[in-house]
Amino acid sequence: MNHLIVVSNRLPFALDSTGEDLWTVTPAVGGLVSAIEPVLRERGGTWIGWPGIAGEIPEEPFAEARRNAGYKIVPVALSETERDEFYYGYSNEVIWPLFHDLQNFCNFEPAYWQAYKEVNNRYADAIVRCAHPDDFIWVHDYHLMYVAETLRERGVSRDLSRLTFFLHIPFPPYDIFSKLPQQQRLLHALLQFDLLGFQTRRDVRNFMQCVRRVMLDAKVVPRRGLQLIRFEKREIRVGHFPIGIDFNSFENGARSDAVEQRAQRLRVTFPACQSILGSDRLDYSKGIPERLRAFRTALELHSELRGRAVLIQIVVPSRVEIPRYHEFKNRIDRLVGDINGRFSTSTWLPVQYHFRSLDRDDLLAHYRGCDIAFVTPLKDGMNLVAKEYCASRIEEDGVLILSQFAGAAEQLKPDALLVNPYDIEQMADAILKAFRMSEAERKARMKRMRRVVRDENVFSWVDSFLKAGSNVGSRPQRVSKRRRATFAR
Ligand code: GDG
Numbered sequence: 245m246n247h248l249i250v251v252s253n254r255l256p257f258a259l260d261s262t263g264e265d266l267w268t269v270t271p272a273v274g275g276l277v278s279a280i281e282p283v284l285r286e287r288g289g290t291w292i293g294w295p296g297i298a299g300e301i302p303e304e305p306f307a308e309a310r311r312n313a314g315y316k317i318v319p320v321a322l323s324e325t326e327r328d329e330f331y332y333g334y335s336n337e338v339i340w341p342l343f344h345d346l347q348n349f350c351n352f353e354p355a356y357w358q359a360y361k362e363v364n365n366r367y368a369d370a371i372v373r374c375a376h377p378d379d380f381i382w383v384h385d386y387h388l389m390y391v392a393e394t395l396r397e398r399g400v401s402r403d404l405s406r407l408t409f410f411l412h413i414p415f416p417p418y419d420i421f422s423k424l425p426q427q428q429r430l431l432h433a434l435l436q437f438d439l440l441g442f443q444t445r446r447d448v449r450n451f452m453q454c455v456r457r458v459m460l461d462a463k464v465v466p467r468r469g470l471q472l473i474r475f476e477k478r479e480i481r482v483g484h485f486p487i488g489i490d491f492n493s494f495e496n497g498a499r500s501d502a503v504e505q506r507a508q509r510l511r512v513t514f515p516a517c518q519s520i521l522g523s524d525r526l527d528y529s530k531g532i533p534e535r536l537r538a539f540r541t542a543l544e545l546h547s548e549l550r551g552r553a554v555l556i557q558i559v560v561p562s563r564v565e566i567p568r569y570h571e572f573k574n575r576i577d578r579l580v581g582d583i584n585g586r587f588s589t590s591t592w593l594p595v596q597y598h599f600r601s602l603d604r605d606d607l608l609a610h611y612r613g614c615d616i617a618f619v620t621p622l623k624d625g626m627n628l629v630a631k632e633y634c635a636s637r638i639e640e641d642g643v644l645i646l647s648q649f650a651g652a653a654e655q656l657k658p659d660a661l662l663v664n665p666y667d668i669e670q671m672a673d674a675i676l677k678a679f680r681m682s683e684a685e686r687k688a689r690m691k692r693m694r695r696v697v698r699d700e701n702v703f704s705w706v707d708s709f710l711k712a713g714s715n716v717g718s719r720p721q722r723v724s725k726r727r728r729a730t731f732a733r
Contacts, residue, residue, distance in 0.1 A: 246406070247379045248289035248710075250280050251367055253331070253387035255317060257309050258296030267305035273601070276384060276412065278490055279702045290316040292370045298324040318370050322363065329359030332566055335387045338424070343386060343413050344529040344623040347423050349568065357426055364390035372400055380713060383409045383437070392436035408713040409434065410441040410485065413625040414651065415451045422458070431459050435475045438716040441485040441709055443625045443651040448484045470712060481716050485709050486655060487626050488701040494635035497608045506609030517592070518679055520555045521614035523607070523629050524621075525562040526599075528572050531620045531647065531665040532559065536579040536595070538620075538671030543587050543594060546676050550587060553679060556596045556614060558607075573599070611636035616643045616678045619650065620665040626651035630660070634693045641686045643678040644693065645671070655696050659689035 256277045260268045271277070284291060291313070295301055301321050310317040322330065333356035341349035367383075368391050375381060383391050392407050421427060431454060434440060442448050452471060455462050465472040471482040497503060510519070520539070524530035539555045559576065563569045580597045587594045602610065611617075617633040627650040634644065634656075646653055646660035653662055661674045 246714075247376065248284065248287065249292065249371065249375055249379050249381045250284065250289065250384065251292045251371060251381065251388060251391065252276060252280075252384040253294055253335070255291060255293035255295050255319065256281055256313070259302065259305055259309065261297065267302055269305060269309040278493075279487060279706060282490065282703075283706050284315040288315055290318055290374055292318040292320060292367065292374070294320050294322055298322055298327040316374070318374055320366055320370050322366075326359055326363050329353075329356050330363040331387065332563070334360035336563060336566060337568075339386045339389075340413070340529075342420060342424060343416050345414075345416055345420055346529065346622070347420055349528065350423070352425055354425075361390055361394070364388055365394045367391050368394040368398070371395065372398070380406045380710065381408065382709070382713070383407075385410070385412045389430060390433045393433035396436045406439070406713050406716060407437050408439040408441070408709070408716070409437040410709065411447070411625070412443070412487070414444075414623055415442055415447040415454075417450045418453050418457050421450070421454050427454075428458055431455060435459065435462065435473065435478075435480055438478075438480060439709075439713045440480065440482045441712070442482070443484065443486055444654045445484050446654070447625075447651075448482055451482060479716075481712065483712055485705055485712070486651060486700060487628070488703075488705045489628055489631045489635060489697065490703070491635045491698045491701045494608065494611075494632050495638060497604065498612045498636035498638050500605070500608075502605050503608045503612060506606060507613035510609060510613035514554050517552055517554050518615040519613065520553060520616040520618050520675065520678075521558075521610055521633070522555065522618045522620075523558040523560075523602075523610065525560045526564065526569055526573055526576075527562060528568065529622050529624065531622045532557070532576050533579055534622070534665050534668065535618055535620045535671070536576065536583060538668050539595070539618075539675065540579075540583050540586075541668050542672035542675040543583070545672060549676065549679060550594075551589065551592045553675070554592075554594060554596055555618070556598075556610065558598045558600075558602060558610070560601045561599065607632075608636055612638070614642070616645065616675075618645045618675070619652075620645065620647040620663060620671060621650050622647070622665050624650040624652070630656065631697045634690065634697045637690055637694065640691050640694060641683065642690055643681055643686055644690075645674045645678055655700060656693050659693045 254272055256272050258270050258272055260270060262268055295306060301319050333353060337351040338356060367388055371381060442451060448471060452464055455473060456464055463474040473480040473482060522535055524532060542549055580595050583595050584593055611633050619627055619630045621627055630644060630646055630650060630652045644660040646656060646662055647665045648662045661678060663671045663674045
């Protein structure tokens, strides 16, 4: 297999300054890292990305983190302005809200686009510095959609045989995508990759519809399996590759004594109650206020839940530098205060709210110890929390209430209780249904969901993407000595 080069906005660890010349190295959490790290550790390869601090990268601590990685790490440095305009700006104030169908949250500041292109150019530089013609280049996510364009502008991509891209977030329908001032330039840039992977069939459909409507020179060839687009004398393949999780590591982790003890502590904290778990990054796409309102409505309408159900809501701090995220947190705080103020008794607090990240064992203990998972994003590329909950239910019980707009719904829909996260009353009814669900039904549903999560795991995701990618793109042309010198300097 060819050398794998993974390119993502962030490296699998972040450096953080804790004072003058004092640094901490924190492993990144989340889907991308847990998916790709084991693959790179096992077969070797290179990871290109930003270590999470603006300005110069401190040599000593970085070198140490790099040594511990077990594969090659290539850093990309960003200045403060670049971080603000590329990362917080175009990536997180334009693409993120728009691609989650939240166009009113977008800030279409023109300077952001310029910064986006420049920083993508920087990542392309890093690729050119370390890639060889036969390498498999796998670019990840919405921050880096312009990378292949800059590689082609420089002419180096002719020598790269496999230039592939995976989008972790949803791709919006045409009516929403067309609000983007750079719609044509962005689609043009995406069509410079040889393989484009999306999470779901719906994302592929949306993307193909946008290509048809916007890129009039592109020829879309309908096909079963991977879709084909002919554009500027090249062939581009497009497919859906639903990301999975490392099922065994969650299952085994959930079985450990430490997790069992913590889960047991959690259960005895709420005697005679069913516990409902929400766990998300602080993000307006995750539907946290809507979920709290649904719980409030459920308590208002169904007295049997009072004193007998608790909502444990974990919110992991994220992007707090963006003002909208700060306001959003205040909204959550107020809702929690309102519910607890109205309904709590001397022995029962309806919402247990934690604004912090849990360590892994604690997270697993919550998955194991909570009777119901309440996962209701307004829109989500996949949503790994839903899958992690199923993998951790080693007794094969528990109920999953899942938003119909999470990518995971495509795989789990027969057995999860699907809800529209904008429909507060429907969500309140789903809480009651989950609360009343018989043991036998819980088990039958969870068993089937666990089978899907086990079979369509992260390793099969990586394999299927690499397999699809190994058949795309042109075979590398014979590379002249002079051109070879532009690579791998
Ligand atoms: C993007 C897309 C797509 C959660 N609480 C804690 C904690 N977590 C971990 C979970 C999970 C990850 O964070 C969250 O993953 P999601 O998939 O739910 O969401 P995003 O971060 O928005 O990820 C998403 C994903 O990319 C992969 O393609 O599914 O749609 O938006 O892994 O375990 N981790 C720790 N403490 C917590 O309290 N340590």
